[in-house]
Amino acid sequence: MIDTADSKVIVALDFPHASAALQLVDQLSPELCKLKVGKELFTAAGPDFVRQLTGRGFKVFLDLKFHDIPNTVASACAVAADMGVWMMNVHASGGRKMMETAAARLSGLANPPLLIAVTILTSLSGEEIREVGYSGEPEENVLRLAKLTADCGLNGIVCSPLEAEPVRQALPQSEFCLVTPGVRPSFSATDDQKRIMTPAKALAAGASYLVIGRPITAAEEPMTNLQKILAEIEQAG
Secondary structure, three states: OOOOOOOEEEEEEEOOOOHHHHHHOOOOOOOOOOOOOOOOOHHHHHHHHHHHHHOOOEEEEEEEOOOOOOOHHHHHHHHHHHHHOOEEEEEHHHHHHHHHHHHHHHHHHOOOOOOEEOOOOOOOHHHHHHHOOOOHHHHHHHHHHHHHHHHHOEEEOOOOHHHHHHHHHHHOOOOOOOOEEOOOOOOOOOOOOOOOOOOHHHHOOOOOOEEEEEHHHHOOOHHHHHHHHHHHHHHHH
């Protein structure tokens, strides 16, 4: 039997408008997954749509990757928290003051959401990382930004599953979340993610939650694929 006490699967609602997203959400259950709302869908549907999801009982990861001056990011995080989201993120490259200011603003709330930081986008190759000015390999940059994020008092990071193991070794605290996109079950295509891993292997490497999109959202039977992924995780567990 699948343990659904705290599902590790976050379904990415990468849709251009609310109606398409809700067609999928109607087929899912908050006991089996969490949901991610990113820039495209949030721009189209706005805060009311997020509140609609939380009103259905889903835990929502608001994936807007805030990156701006400290007070602007902190204020944006406070507004996002008012939507009732479970988790939100900022860019670690925004720096220490930005992250500390955002974390401090949320810490004053009665029930603050988790605040995590994006390290290196999973779509970027080593060559692309160097092109924008980062020296070293992706893993080195992820580790450096992960340590900075933890030192700033945030709850975790977004990283590739391939970096989950070294990050977990460096930051073994179980409460420090590693949220990993770039996860593809064995029955799915890799699409545009370059640094990928299966769900079971990602969790074994130290991931806390898995962001999974098209293997579920583009499936003819989304719930069937979700249950297959959960079964795979349980069998490996």
